[in-house]
Amino acid sequence: MKTPIDNLKSIVLSDKTFLLKEYTFDYKHPGNHPKEEHLREVYDHGDGAAVLLYNFQKNTVVLTQQFRLPTYLNGNTSGMSVEVCSGSLDGDMPEECAKKEVLEETGFTIHTLEKAFETYVSPGVMTEIAHLFIAEYTDDMRTDQGGGLSAEQEHIDVLEIDFNKAFRMIASGEIKDARTILLLQYLKIKDVMSV
Ligand SMILES: Nc1nc2c(ncn2[C@@H]2O[C@H](COP(=O)(O)OP(=O)(O)O[C@H]3O[C@H](CO)[C@@H](O)[C@H](O)[C@@H]3O)[C@@H](O)[C@H]2O)c(=O)[nH]1
Numbered sequence: 717m718k719t720p721i722d723n724l725k726s727i728v729l730s731d732k733t734f735l736l737k738e739y740t741f742d743y744k745h746p747g748n749h750p751k752e753e754h755l756r757e758v759y760d761h762g763d764g765a766a767v768l769l770y771n772f773q774k775n776t777v778v779l780t781q782q783f784r785l786p787t788y789l790n791g792n793t794s795g796m797s798v799e800v801c802s803g804s805l806d807g808d809m810p811e812e813c814a815k816k817e818v819l820e821e822t823g824f825t826i827h828t829l830e831k832a833f834e835t836y837v838s839p840g841v842m843t844e845i846a847h848l849f850i851a852e853y854t855d856d857m858r859t860d861q862g863g864g865l866s867a868e869q870e871h872i873d874v875l876e877i878d879f880n881k882a883f884r885m886i887a888s889g890e891i892k893d894a895r896t897i898l899l900l901q902y903l904k905i906k907d908v909m910s911v
Pocket residue numbers: 733761762763764765766802803804805817844846867868869870
């Protein structure tokens with residue numbers, strides 16, 4: 717399909733840690749519409765990887781809980797967010813990043829990952845693609861405490877919970893992270909866990 721835009725220009729609004737730019741472009745909708753000038757702010761936070769750990773014998777999943785300021789600023793009174801393990805790629809391949817983050821955040825050393833899918837996390841605002849995986853874990857794969865890197869001020873609680881309970885936490889609103897909801901539903905559709 718032909719790109720419907722031209723004359724794309726940008727200015728940097730902030731490049732402190734990540735990149736926030738303002739773009740202008742001419743947009744031509746297919747059909748007999750005149751060209752329009754559009755203006756959009758786009759946040760480039762890099763791409764990320766996220767992993768749902770599951771054990772089908774115990775019927776459990778491993779999730780993380782941490783303080784997430786943006787959620788606190790928008791309706792989450794405690795600011796604590798229950799999520800799949802995740803991290804920014806920081807130049808790594810998605811699989812490599814996924815394994816590294818699982819070890820840092822949960823203490824599990826995993827070798828095999830299954831790619832579920834990729835998703836634009838917020839396509840109107842951010843460039844970020846999240847690479848989503850599931851991975852089977854067993855107790856003997858726990859080689860470390862997890863909890864995140866103290867050098868990065870990560871304070872992460874590791875939660876091992878029953879799959880059914882995790883599912884109920886979506887309905888109750890205790891889980892609101894989109895990647896986490898997607899991966900729990902993916903696992904349910906695969907029918908490896910009992911519900
Ligand atoms: N200085 C600074 N550091 C930051 C900032 N944001 C994050 N960090 C650093 O990055 C660390 C977190 O690293 P990761 O585990 O790699 O990322 P994440 O915060 O879990 O993010 C994941 O989930 C996000 C969605 O909520 C995704 O956007 C991201 O790509 C990744 O998958 C934080 O502890 C902190 O040190 C920021 O605005 N400023």
